[in-house]
Amino acid sequence: MPPTSSSSAQAARQALADRLRELRLDANLSARQLSAAAGWHEAKTSRIENAKKAPSEQDIRRWCEACRVPGLVPELIAVMRAVDSTWLEWQRAERTGLKHLNVQVRDLYERTSLFRVYSPTFVPGPVQTENTIRAILTSVRKRRRIAVDDVEAAVAERVDRQDSLFSRGGHRFHIILEQAALGMQIGGPAVQAGQLRRLLEVQRLPAVSLGIVPSDTNRSERQWGVEMFFMFDDAQVSVELVSGFLNVTAPTEIAMYAETFVGLSELAVYGKAAASLISEALRDLNV
Template identity: 60%
Template sequence: MSESQFSSAQSAHHALANRLQEIRLDAGLTARALSTAAGWHEAKTSRIEHAKQRPSETDLRAWCYVCSVPKLIPELVAEVRAVNSMWLEWRRAERTGLKQLNVAVRDIYERTRKFRSYCQTMIPGLLQTPQYTTAVLESVRDRRQVAIDDVAAAVAERVERQHILRESDHTFAFVLEEAALRYQVGGHAVLADQLRHLLDVSTLPSVTLGVIPTTVDRSTRWPVEDFYMFDNSQANVELVSGFLTVTHPRELAMYAETFTALSSLAAYGAAARRLITDALAELPAVDDGG
């Protein structure tokens, strides 16, 4: 488990477990007494209170009734649902295909006014060409063995989302590692078109694009996992096994501070465009499909 996954998902789980223990103690019940009244083994109560087992909504209702605090049921059910939604495995997220996963985040992109994105290895989705997006999603489909092949529909959804880049009530700050300009996705021709598109969108009034050169001293701030911030309400992090949603104010502040620190290392304006054109110049002039 990565540090970010542990920090967000596990800390929320532990907080819920601690609260349930406090409710039991406030009711003056031993773990054995609660277990007997709820109709389960005492070991289950221990696992729940030590965050080794996540309680179901039925467990929470029984816990509250036994502790004579039924008024807490809606609040605790909402809390466990938030914990459950914080970490989403790719296998579960993509079981209905890739389009629906992209449709599900349409609303948060539409309502966000201040978007921040840090990417270490890829061009972020809002700045991708259709061909680059197609190559990315075909790779995802094949690598994660997505059962439903709806790449074309997912690409269309992502491309349509990009209209917000040209709306005056949104601002976008992108920070890329220079390596993201060179990783091959879809072949030389696809990457060349993508880099040219990056030069174009970097001039949009709503867009600020920074590129961190490989020559920068990273003693003060190392590269981290790709993350996306939606105003100050949510951060999304894509990890190997799943999708992390961060909403806790303390952790959001950490991501905001990290973004600011990484931004300070980046080149902007003409210097950033020079890094992009340098990467473009290194590509073969003609691509025969290789």
């Protein structure tokens, strides 16, 4: 896992490293002795214990064998996989295509009661039209050079998930967009026009609160725009970055995102004022 600015990612990685070091000490092994038993250089042991290198599953097996605790292998591999999920590069996440990543998050979406989403650039997934989803995933596949072409399967999965969330009830959506997101075209003017019409429809739904931060808002002493993020109740925040995505689970960090969301929501306009901005963007498309 590459270095990130998130203490959630680093703390999870360090906790695993500390656990491995404790196993070595409990086994009364020096770093040199463990390294010899595992069959690698002592420097590797140091990097693992200082959380500078993420261990592989094979590394964990050899570590546990050297420490004479083979029964801990399944538990520690499960912990390692959880650490890996804190930060995941797009290249790794999408190496087998786009559908499986959408399938993996379905359970998280379905058990979430309150979605809070902030997007500075484009209309986010929960309220995207099928054409917008297809245009985005097609662009993602081309831009990230994904070899597997399962765009249509991924589109079908996302549309079905969205239909399920809105039809089953029990889910609420608070979505905040920057006004610039209304003009971001992915798929061309016709696709964006359909997307804007969809926004006018969903903002009238009881389960949806749609706020738009006007572009002329003075932010000199108020909340600035930040990266796009999704909040799943108070359990997790997912942040989409250029090289991958970060899953934040530390309560202190989730609280920071919640506070930021409140600040952004106070800048946004809702109801008729939001509909007016959407209609303005729709007229500008002239389609």
